[in-house]
Amino acid sequence: MATDCLKNAGWGVEAAIDHFYSSGLAAQATTTSGGLDLRAVEGLYQRYKEPGEDHIGVDGVQKFCEELEVDPTDIVVLVVSQYMNAAVMCEYSKDEFTSGLVKLGVDSIDKLKRKLPDLRAELKNDNKFRDVYSFAYNFSREKGQKCVQLDTAIGMWQLLFSVPEQHWPLIDDWCEFLTKHHNRAISKDTWQQLYDFIKTVKPDFSNFDENSAWPYLLDEFVDHIKTKRGGQ
Amino acid sequence: MADRKPIELAEGWSFMEKGIQKLIRLLESEPEDQFNAEQYMHLYTTIYNMCTQKPPHDYSEQLYSKYRDAFNKYINDKVLPSLREHRDEVLLKELYQRWGNHKLMVRWLSRFFNYLDRYYVLRHSLHPLKDVGLLCFKDLVYVEIKKRTKDGVLLLVEKEREGELVDRALVKNILGIFIELGMGNMDCYEKDFEEHLLTETSAFYRRKASQWIEQDSCPDYMLKAEECLRLEEERVDNYLHASTRAKLLKEVETELLSNYETRLLTKEHSGCAALLRDDKTEDLARMYRLFQRIPKGLDPVADIFKEHVDSEGMKLVKEVTEAVELAKEKQAKAGPSRDTGTSAEQQYVRAVIDLHDKYLQYVSTCFCNSSLFHKSLKEAFENFVNKSVAGSTSAELMASFCDNLLKKGGSEKLSDEAIEETLEKVVKLLAYVSDKDMFAEFYRKKLSRRLLQDKSASDDHERSLLSRLKQQCGAQFTSKMEGMVTDLQLAKEKQQHFDDWLKEKGTKLPIDLSVTVLTTGFWPTYKSIDVALPREMVEGVEVYRSYYDSDSKHRKLTWIYTLGNAVLRGNFEPKPIEMQMNTLQAALCMLLNDVDELSYGEIQERLRLPDDDLQRLLHSLVCAKYKIIKKEPEGKSIGKADRFAFNARFTDKMRRIKIPLPPLDEKKKVMEDVDKDRRYAIDAAIVRIMKSRKVLQHQTLVMEVIQQLQRMFKPDLKLIKKRIEDLIQRDYLERDKDNPTLFKYLA
DSSP: OOOHHHHTTTTOHHHHHHHHHHTTTHHHHHSSSSOOOOHHHHHHHHHHHHHHHEEHHHHHHHHHHHHHHHTSSSSSHHHHHHHHSSSTTTTTHHHHHHHHHHHHOOHHHHHHHHHHHHHHTTSHHHHHHHHHHHHHHHHOOOTOOBBBOHHHHHHHHHHHSGGGOOOOTTTTHHHHHHHIIIIIOOOOOHHHHHHHHHHHSTTTTTTTOOOOSHHHHHHHHHHHHHHHHHHH | OTOOOOHHHHHHHOOOOOOOOHHHHHHTTEEEEEEEEOHHHHHHHHHHHHHHSSSSSHHHHHHHHHHHHHHOOOIIIIIIIHHHHOOHHHHHHEEEEEEEHHHHHHHHHHHHHHIIIIIIHHTTTOOOOOHHHHHHIIIEEEHHHHHHHHHHHHHHHHHHTOOOOOOHHHHHHHHHHHHTTTTTTTTTIIIIIHHHHHHHHHHHHHHHHHHHHHHHHHHHHHHHHHHHHHHHHHHHHSSSSSTTHHHHHHHHHHTTTTHHHHHHTTTTTHHHHHHTTTTTHHHHHHHHHHTTSTTTHHHHHHHHHHHHHHHHHHHHHHHHHHHHHHHHHHHHHOOOOOOOHHHHHHHHHHHHHHHHHHHHHHHHHTTTTOOHHHHHHHHHHHHHSSOOOTTHHHHHHHHHHHHHHHHOOOOOOOOHHHHHHHHHHHHHTTTSSOOHHHHHHHHHHHHHHHHHOOOOOHHHHHHHHHHHHHHHHOHHHHHHHHHHHHHHHHHHHHHHHHHHHHHHHTTTOOOOOOOOOOBBTTTTOOOOOOOOOHHHHHHHHHHHHHHHHHHTOOOOOOOGGOEEEEEEEEEEEEEEEEEEEEEEHHHHHHHHHOEEEEEEHHHHHHHHHHHHHHHHHHHHHHSSSSOOEEEOOOOOSOOOOOOEETTTTTOOOEEEEEOOOOOOHHHHHHHHHHHHHHHHHHHHHHHHHHHHSSEEEHHHHHHHHHHHTTTOOOOOOHHHHHHHHHHHHSEEEOOOOTTTEEEEOOO
């Protein structure tokens, strides 16, 4: 659009800007962004935002989910949050919310509601799931913290691996192991490496090399499971 | 020479034929005169003429062929028939004779026919006359006779091997024939003789070996084997060709040694292990010499050696562990005693040193200082030296051992030289210990005690040991300890300074105060107990503080009273006695100067000490050897409800006594300190390596870390992994996005 304006105005910047505002293109621009109504998006933000604050808070998110007819703990909310690149749980900044919706290509609750099944389906794809999985770590952190607390991590893991295509048979063993033996926060490195581990290591651990670069916690887990299996 | 009538072939040849017959008669030892010069010349000239005549009378070609025929005829007529009559040794003798004859015939005839060699042979590139002669023999005689000859020779060889004396010269001569008939190469010798010799040899020794291995013990077998090899070598030198040597010996070695090595070495009562057990050094030396000959022959021997040394070492470990357990049981029943490291543990170190000496000697004498055996010795020691001994590590025991040698009144009374020697050996043993940093820490702790309590027997020995350690383990190892020694040297000077400063200022202290300033970092870490001192001491401390601040700015003093000594005079009723004791003990005693009696609680309040320290102090003054404080109720242990008073009736035959304060068991603390230091060392190594390499694979990183640290200790793989993860968390490193086993350095 800018190029057109400039061309029309004979490549003078000032003239082009004048042309832009006078010919009604400006009005067009604010309303169209790939066919979306940006003002509607803005409207949605206003609807959910915390009164007196400049972000959507817990109540707003709650309302948002209700109107979408999903439970706030539904995994699809996580996907949506990932599109928004939200920094923390239960809070969306204005930028996050609006840019998220734009990325999703929706400008109304209805449109978003209709898109939800697609979003759910995205999780079947390993690459997309990996992105969401990676995102989930930072998202699960408490504000200002560097690491995710154990119970939050476990909850998130349970949620993520509840997706049928991404089911991990050892998820319960893993959570039990952590609660009994580790009982501390989970580092980002461990979180990230876990997904690689699930995807590459066989269920009988026959291709697991403890001298490789797996995080120490995963080495311990493998030992733990092996002992458990050996004892049975 | 023109115009001479040409000699016809038939005529010329019949003349030659007469000469040949004469020669033959000579060879057959029939009565005949030798050729004289004129006859010789005549024959030669005839040939010459017949060759230089103009065609069609130049008979070179015919003469050449008749020359050959002459040999063939003679061989067929006389030589072959006679050889066919004989066998074995007689055949050999005859053959040799005939061969000699033949060579003579060749010599003479070729001289007669010499002119042919000059032009005809050369022009037509034919065999020279001498060769023709030899070839006739070879093609007619040798070909037919070679097998029987070979058999004859081998028979003699076998006889000699069984112990008979044989005609060596004959064999040598016969073999000479084989060689000469090769005419420049060794084909005849090798194919027609040597091959068979080697096969026979193999078979012979195979038979012998299978007998001996059943009947003989290992040393006896080895003696026989060595002798056989010697004889075979002699055989080669005597009558075989030098080129046979290596091949022959190899056959013997294979049959006698390679094939039976395992059986020999593992023979129950006489094999390698048994020889080591029984210290049979001569047999072991022989074993080394023999098995050195065969490829990889020494490997099994080295392995058995290693196992033996290792098991001897483990025996020592077991012995000392049991002895210590026993002592602990006794102690538990009888009550605590002073802990200076039981003599069993000292003996262990001594025994390990002796073991090392013994087997080092073995390596250098029996095993010719071979690097393979040095390696076995090293591996064996590295194995058992790093096993835990009665709950302690060898590192700790060695440090105690050194302490014993270096301190005054140590249990070993040795001459200076002996001490130096022993220290040197201990340092050598240290090379096998993988936890060298553990040794360093224990040694440092004990060194500090020796230095501070003036218990070091000899400055020279201390210094020499430090320089040995520096050589062995690097400067970093000993830098702190050297710092400690230096501190103490300077302390005397500083004290002088202080005294001068006091005089200058005209300050008088109520007590004689001497202070030793230690540089933090060199010395082990000490807990600084914040005890409330009596005011006389406090005054001294304050004065010193102001002196020190005036002397060196920007330095902070932390007082460690637990390390201090004090001399108190106790005014006991019978007689006053001077007592040397720890500063804390002194502080406690002085509390009883102002009051007659104090309760446990009151003492604790005034001194501000925690329970375990306080109880230790009280115990040393109340329940130990010198009971200078009495308590109510009496007993062997300190209770919190007890009351304490000055024991006015205390006395001792000496005017001066030492009241020791038993030291705390430092072991746990040392190990904690070492663990902490190791974590830092690993972190530092990882960062250093990653900083220079920027990007590195996990495996490579781990290996580099181990390599960098191996001089001090063997890092645990799991620990390294944990530290890597910790550094990732602290944003020193990150994993590569595409390859999670690759790490990148984050600046």
